[in-house]
Amino acid sequence: MPLAAAERALLEERRPLTKEEVLAVARLPLDDLPDLIALAHKVRLEYRGPEVELESLINAKSGACAEDCAFCSQSAHFDTGVDVYPFLDVEEVVAAARDSRDAGATQFCIVVAVRGPSERLLDRVIDAVDAVHAETGLEVACSLGLLTPEQAQRLATHGVRRYNHNLEAPRSMFPRICTTHTYDDRVETALLAKSTGMELCCGGIMGMGETLEERIDFAFELAALDPCEVPVNFLNPRPGTPLAATPVLSSREALQAIALFRLVMPAAWIRLAGGRELVLGELQAMGLYAGANALIIGNYLTTLGRTPEEDIALLDALGMPVADGPGEGRYVVAADGTHALPARPPRTRIPLNVE
Numbered sequence: 001m002p003l004a005a006a007e008r009a010l011l012e013e014r015r016p017l018t019k020e021e022v023l024a025v026a027r028l029p030l031d032d033l034p035d036l037i038a039l040a041h042k043v044r045l046e047y048r049g050p051e052v053e054l055e056s057l058i059n060a061k062s063g064a065c066a067e068d069c070a071f072c073s074q075s076a077h078f079d080t081g082v083d084v085y086p087f088l089d090v091e092e093v094v095a096a097a098r099d100s101r102d103a104g105a106t107q108f109c110i111v112v113a114v115r116g117p118s119e120r121l122l123d124r125v126i127d128a129v130d131a132v133h134a135e136t137g138l139e140v141a142c143s144l145g146l147l148t149p150e151q152a153q154r155l156a157t158h159g160v161r162r163y164n165h166n167l168e169a170p171r172s173m174f175p176r177i178c179t180t181h182t183y184d185d186r187v188e189t190a191l192l193a194k195s196t197g198m199e200l201c202c203g204g205i206m207g208m209g210e211t212l213e214e215r216i217d218f219a220f221e222l223a224a225l226d227p228c229e230v231p232v233n234f235l236n237p238r239p240g241t242p243l244a245a246t247p248v249l250s251s252r253e254a255l256q257a258i259a260l261f262r263l264v265m266p267a268a269w270i271r272l273a274g275g276r277e278l279v280l281g282e283l284q285a286m287g288l289y290a291g292a293n294a295l296i297i298g299n300y301l302t303t304l305g306r307t308p309e310e311d312i313a314l315l316d317a318l319g320m321p322v323a324d325g326p327g328e329g330r331y332v333v334a335a336d337g338t339h340a341l342p343a344r345p346p347r348t349r350i351p352l353n354v355e
């Protein structure tokens with residue numbers, strides 16, 4: 001019943017689900033997961049089509065971060081043995097972007113491990129953004145932490161298409177995850193990035209000890225920010241961090257989370273990111289049937305991923321074409337602040353080797 005009601009709401013009435021409707025779906029036994037996955041896939045196809053968008057990351061400044069996010073091996077508060085280095089040379093960033101493009105990515109995200117960028121660091125990031133644009137033609141995203149209005153505007157002016165700033169955790173558990181900045185600090189930067197015209201990429205990490213209800217709250221908290229893209233990371237407990245002993249989420253819980261996120265945010269790019277290899281294991285394909293329509297390819301910030309070739313081969317096998325660019329993925333927000341679901345967007349695609 002809850003699945004039929006959700007299907008009717010999303011595919012016939014074309015209205016967002018209420019939290020109660022999503023909770024009813026979430027409370028179905030995990031043995032019913034195939035039915036939830038089937039619905040999430042239908043919703044994804046209806047709102048976003050079969051394309052999968054590929055992005056790669058560069059950890060352009062690693063470690064020694066002053067913040068204390070409990071999941072993060074780059075925090076200076078924890079003894080994790082992570083690499084520590086200042087911002088890379090522009091040439092190294094461009095070389096990584098070129099490799100990403102050659103591997104099939106259409107978007108390249110420059111990430112630095114800081115609370116927020118100093119003016120000097122921002123100057124260097126902008127030099128790198130300009131060089132990647134000029135030499136690769138890739139869309140560039142940035143993830144630089146908390147921004148001032150002037151910094152956000154500079155990034156937008158230099159053509160940064162998308163700004164990543166994750167909320168990371170549900171509001172209710174954020175103080176357990178980080179004490180050096182607040183949830184509202186993160187919300188503020190997310191809204192600031194959007195106000196400059198950059199697209200908002202905003203997600204978080206599953207499996208940090210949140211309850212299923214908190215996970216659903218989190219999906220709604222994200223949806224309220226109207227993100228274009230939602231990275232879904234799964235905790236890969238890093239030695240030396242306070243979450244080192246946290247049990248890894250099961251594959252079925254992870255698939256359920258992906259599918260619920262798709263039901264809550266039917267038109268977003270939902271990107272499988274860090275921890276997907278650890279948590280989904282052999283079930284990578286199921287993640288893409290459960291509503292995800294974007295992947296980080298290659299390595300993550302401090303952990304290794306699969307090879308891009310493996311992911312491209314997987315998409316080929318699934319008959320899911322690689323999207324030819326990041327594209328839009330937004331709710332339509334009416335003047336009275338209510339959300340409406342958009343009509344299915346026009347689709348462009350680069351066919352893979354698919355019959």
Ligand code: SF4
Binds near residue numbers: 069073075113
């Ligand atoms: S998540 Fe970001 S802000 Fe938090 S400790 Fe890691 S690098 Fe610093």
